[in-house]
Amino acid sequence: MSRTRIVKGKITEVVEKDYNIFSESNIIYNAAEMVTEKGETKGVSYGISAVMTSDETVLFIENNINVYELNLKDGKKTLLENLAVPQNMELAYIRKDEKNSKLIAYYFGSEQNSTKSGICYLDKGQYISLPDGYYINTYDDFFYTLIDDKPYSSYAWSDDRGKTWKTKKIEEFFIVPTPTGYADKGYVYKLAALFKGSQEEKGARLVIGHPVIK
Incomplete structure (x- = not known):
């Protein structure tokens, strides 16, 4: 109905x-001019x-x-x-x-x-x-996220539900702060700017982050 x-x-x-x-x-909202939402006390x-x-x-x-x-x-x-x-x-x-x-x-x-x-x-x-x-995002006992350390970012992950954490600094890219998406066990899709390598290799890229990928 x-x-x-x-x-x-x-x-x-x-x-x-x-x-x-x-x-x-x-649930879809459409407006010819503007959509306004306001939370008086907590946003x-x-x-x-x-x-x-x-x-x-x-x-x-x-x-x-x-x-x-x-x-x-x-x-x-x-x-x-x-x-x-x-x-x-x-x-x-x-x-x-x-x-x-x-x-x-x-x-x-x-x-x-x-x-x-x-x-x-x-x-x-x-x-x-x-x-x-x-x-974080979760995949059973596996937790993972990207940390904005400025100017670089770090990939952080835990395989024991957050009891212990490992981190890996990302120094090849400048990462856009907001994650593009998460998938499966530990994959993060992001927009990034490559500043190392040849002139042809530099520029914006869609990158996939994962702790076991070199």
Whole structure:
């Protein structure tokens, strides 16, 4: 079933509490001029804060630590667990692990200019604190990320769920700070500027980072 609503004017909605939108497909906003979003106290957070766990249920987190399941058929909301998350951490989004599809909640420091981060596995409520500035991707027990050290970057990875970390400085490229994408076990796709080599070799490149690739 689909529905189209055409309004020749303005629509204003005032909501006293939360306003949640869930979609099994895409949510698309189009504007002829500008799209504006504003968070008065804590800004705007982008990412997945809820996930479909079946055709009829959505899992989401309220108040930073309360994990709920919402039945879309009957509207029933069930509290599943309360997560043990440090008070100075704030929920950013929920993501599935690329290998085992476990649900992981990502948390960032709530204080201004904080570089703290951590993740929490929703199946067991296990919270893992990460080194400052580490915004990771997961592949089962393998964690990895790129660290912007300026002017160079470093590839950081852990094969024991963040208990120990290894780093490798990247000195052949200037890396664009925002990752282009992650894939499989440890691959990072980035835009980079090559400044070593011959004149023909220099310039912008799409590079693939991985700790075992020379």
